[in-house]
Amino acid sequence: MPETFAASSAVQLAVVERSGFVESRHVGSAIVLSPDGDVRDTLGDVETPILPRSSLKPVQALAMLAAGAPLEGERLGMATASHSGTDRHVGVVREMLGSAGLDESSLRCPPAWPGDTSSRDAMVRAGEEPARVRMNCSGKHAAMLLTCVTNGWPIDTYLSPDHPLQVQIREVTERLTGQRVASIAIDGCGAPVFAMGLHALAKAVHRIGTSSERSPFALHRSGGALVRAVKDDPWTIDGPGRPDTLAVSRLGVFAKGGAEGVMVMVAPNGTTVALKTLDGSGRAATAVAAMLLERAGALPSDTVAALLTELPLRVTGGGADVGVIRPAF
Incomplete structure (x- = not known):
């Protein structure tokens, strides 16, 4: 059975402190690429495959652009998002579906409550039920359906690994990583997710994050447009007060978290981190x-320190702050 790297190959990435006592430790692996794409630093095993989960979304969105999907601005940001399901997010998803002549019944992601607490509370008060359009991957799924309609591909089977859309995504993934997909799994939203090492994931995201809209190559122009869309509208990629939106807004980075502890982040100068x-x-x-980028000299210390105060890193006891979750370096 395929599997990710072992604990013996991991290193300590973060600790949880409570009242001066180190209560928990998070181990994992990480890689830092220089602005030119060379390996600058590695922590742990960065070659054994992982499942990048939603950190693959920038690659998936780029593949849809390469297939001719009419995505730009907020819609392109939403195609890359793990959004919090606010009414604003849902409005863009419905617009995307409407432009394809579809509605939310065509979505194949599972029904879900929004991640945004106030939005969920409002739905409960209104007697509403979990909905597919509120699921955090609905923007990606709406973009997938729009890509299918644009190309005349079937929409009922758009999540099948052998569907033309998923074949397109796999081919672009392999082009960006420079290697064959190690194996295919089914993500939480029902879409295929491709296993790859952190080094391969970092290479793919670095190529997107350093792309220019003035490039002579269409794929690079699309990558530049994708990054600009997220930076212009950081609310699309995650949601108010949430980590990816905060990182993009405060640091000027391109960031995309994924389930199971995956994160990719590209600094304005192109320095790139991928970790699990x-x-x-x-x-x-x-x-x-963020701290790895700071350590690489790609982000100023004061800006990173300010971001950390906004992230949900506080450890509480009896209603008071008694500790913190912090990087272990």
Whole structure:
């Protein structure tokens, strides 16, 4: 059975302190690429495959652009998002579906409550039920359906690994990583997700994050447009007060977290981080990625320190702050 790297190949990435006592440790692996794409630093095993989960979304969105999907601005940001399901997010998803002549019944992601607490509370008060359009991957799924309609591909089977859309995504993934997909799994939203090492994931995201809209190559122009869309509208990629949106807004980075403790982040100068915490917890991932970029000289210390105060890193006891979740370096 395919499997990710072992605990013996991991290193300590973060610790949880409570009242001066180190209560928990998050181990994992990480890689830092220089602005030119060379390996600058590695922590742990960065070659054994992982499942990048939603950190693959920038690659998936780029593949849809390459297939001719009419995505730009907020719609392109939503195609890359793990959004919090606010009414604003849902409005863009419905617009995307409407432009394809579809509605939310065509979505194949599972019904879900929004991640945004106030939006969920409002739905409960209104007697509403979990909905596919509220699921955090609905933007990606709406973009997938729009890509299918644009190309005349079937929509009922758009999540099948052998569907033309998923074949297109796999081919672009392999082009960006420079290697064959190690194996295919089914993500939480029902879409295929491709296994790859952190080094391969970092290469793919670095190529997107350093792309220019003025490039002579269409794929690079699309990559530049994708990054600009997210930076212009950081709310699309995640949601108010949430880690990816905060990182993009405060640091000017391109960031995309994934389930099971995966994170990719590209600094404005092109320095790139990809990491995975082995226990699957993502609570320290944004902080660790930002600190790795700071350590590489790609982000100013004061800006990173300010971000850390906004992230949900506080440890409480009796209603008071008694500790913190912090990077272990």
